[in-house]
Amino acid sequence: MGSIFSYFISVTQKNDLYSNILSFLAxxxxxxxxxxxxxxxxxxxxxxxxxxxxxxxxxxxxxILFNWGLTNNIRSNMLQAMMLKREQKMNQDLENLGCDEIQGFIFGKSVPPDTFEMAHILPIKKQVMFSPVSSIL
Structure with a gap:
């Protein structure tokens, strides 16, 4: 009875250390x-x-449930921090390149401005991509 009570308290409350300890003590x-x-x-x-x-x-x-939840929480926080750091680095790199150079940048190679005017550019997550289908249309 006490185990069932403690299990339901831990499931309905936040999965943190204090609620697990309190539910176990109850x-x-x-x-x-x-x-x-x-x-x-x-x-x-x-x-x-x-x-x-x-x-x-x-x-x-x-x-076991607490450790699994804690591990997943730490893993997701680390992943979010890595993605944020990567996005900040990309933003800084784009700022360092300057606007004119970004517009002539396709697949990592510099392109002359007249070629750029004929190509259609799609921004995807702050990256520039060449699309030959829309340039034909």
């Missing part, structure tokens, strides 16, 4: 309450053992 408190009520009755010792095993399983499941 589940542990509920388990100890049940044990203190039924500890003197011999017919319930089997059920109390099962309850402890279930609590241990639920706590290990909570730790």
């Amino acid at each position: 589940g542990l408190f509920a388990s100890f309450f049940i044990i203190s009520v039924y500890k003197n009755r011999k017919e319930y010792k089997f059920y109390i053992t099962i309850l402890f095993l279930f609590d241990a399983f639920a706590f290990s499941l909570l730790l």
Whole structure:
């Protein structure tokens, strides 16, 4: 009962360390309450053992879920930081090139301005791409 309670608290709340610890403590408190009520009755010792095993399983499941969520969060934050750094570097490179040079820049090679006027340029994520289909049209 305490394990189920702690699991549902951890699922409905944010997946952070404090909510997992609080939910585990709430589940542990509920388990100890049940044990203190039924500890003197011999017919319930089997059920109390099962309850402890279930609590241990639920706590290990909570730790696994927390570590998985933490790992995914760290991985996504690192990926966002790398993409932001890459975008800032591209913006700085584009600013360093200057506007005239960017317009004559196709597939990494400089193109004379008259050729550029005949080509159709599509901006894709701040990169310039040559499109022969639209130049034919």
